[in-house]
Amino acid sequence: MPLDQVAFLLDFDGTLVDIAPTPESVIVAPELKDVLRRLRDATGNALAIISGRSVDQIDAFLGDIPFAVAGEHGIAIRHRPGGPIQRAALPSVPSEWVREAQELVASFPGTRLERKIGGFVLHYRGAPEAQAELRRAAEAWVKPEGDKFHIQAAKMAWEIRPAGVDKGYAVSLLMEDAPFAGRKPVFVGDDVTDEDAIKAAIRLGGTGFRIPIDFPTPAVLRAWLSSLVPVGEKTIAAGTEA
Numbered sequence: 001m002p003l004d005q006v007a008f009l010l011d012f013d014g015t016l017v018d019i020a021p022t023p024e025s026v027i028v029a030p031e032l033k034d035v036l037r038r039l040r041d042a043t044g045n046a047l048a049i050i051s052g053r054s055v056d057q058i059d060a061f062l063g064d065i066p067f068a069v070a071g072e073h074g075i076a077i078r079h080r081p082g083g084p085i086q087r088a089a090l091p092s093v094p095s096e097w098v099r100e101a102q103e104l105v106a107s108f109p110g111t112r113l114e115r116k117i118g119g120f121v122l123h124y125r126g127a128p129e130a131q132a133e134l135r136r137a138a139e140a141w142v143k144p145e146g147d148k149f150h151i152q153a154a155k156m157a158w159e160i161r162p163a164g165v166d167k168g169y170a171v172s173l174l175m176e177d178a179p180f181a182g183r184k185p186v187f188v189g190d191d192v193t194d195e196d197a198i199k200a201a202i203r204l205g206g207t208g209f210r211i212p213i214d215f216p217t218p219a220v221l222r223a224w225l226s227s228l229v230p231v232g233e234k235t236i237a238a239g240t241e242a
């Protein structure tokens, strides 16, 4: 794979890092930052993270390594290091839903609420028996609003977020500009939310991989990425386009 012709757009949870009991307990494998740094250098900066997490959370885990970051499933995008975070003009979920969600998780020990700017996640990894009840609550909020909000199926979680933007949108938008434009996008993800990004990457002439179909685990993916950029390999000057 000629690295001067591709752009890497990578999901975070379950793809670059293993799934952990809670969002905060994720461990960034010691070699991951080094591999991503080498990949960014070797591709002339064409490396982005496309996550359901906020841009700030990705920054906290990976610092300034990715050139671009799309957070909240594409709702928030920072196109370049130090650039502004552009937010899609979408409504936030009503505050009474958040209050009700707080009461709901309080009544199911082991569940938890993760707040995002536009919405929130109901996590049930610590209480799998709550899955159906949390789904019912999410539907009771979202369905009467028509197509304004979306229930995103996630790993042991339901995310309630504004509709209208997805990871496919993020891939398409990033691929319009340098250093991504003109390259073949390679997207790797592991979850339902990543399917839109895979479709977009293929539509744009690139490819999409999914864990565990194409790579059994994040560790195998990390090893593959590392093999593409052996230590000491000549790199392309930052900003160079294909």
Ligand SMILES: O=P(O)(O)OC[C@H]1O[C@H](O[C@H]2O[C@H](CO)[C@@H](O)[C@H](O)[C@H]2O)[C@H](O)[C@@H](O)[C@@H]1O
Pocket (backbone or CB within 6 Å): 011, 012, 013, 014, 015, 018, 019, 020, 021, 022, 023, 024, 026, 050, 051, 052, 053, 054, 114, 121, 123, 125, 154, 155, 156, 157, 159, 191, 193
């Ligand atoms: O798009 P991603 O980068 O894959 O992010 C998707 C969601 O990941 C996080 O939740 C998931 O991972 C947690 C840590 O491994 C796990 O505890 C949880 O059960 C998973 O659903 C994150 O908390 C969400 O905000 C992201 O949307």
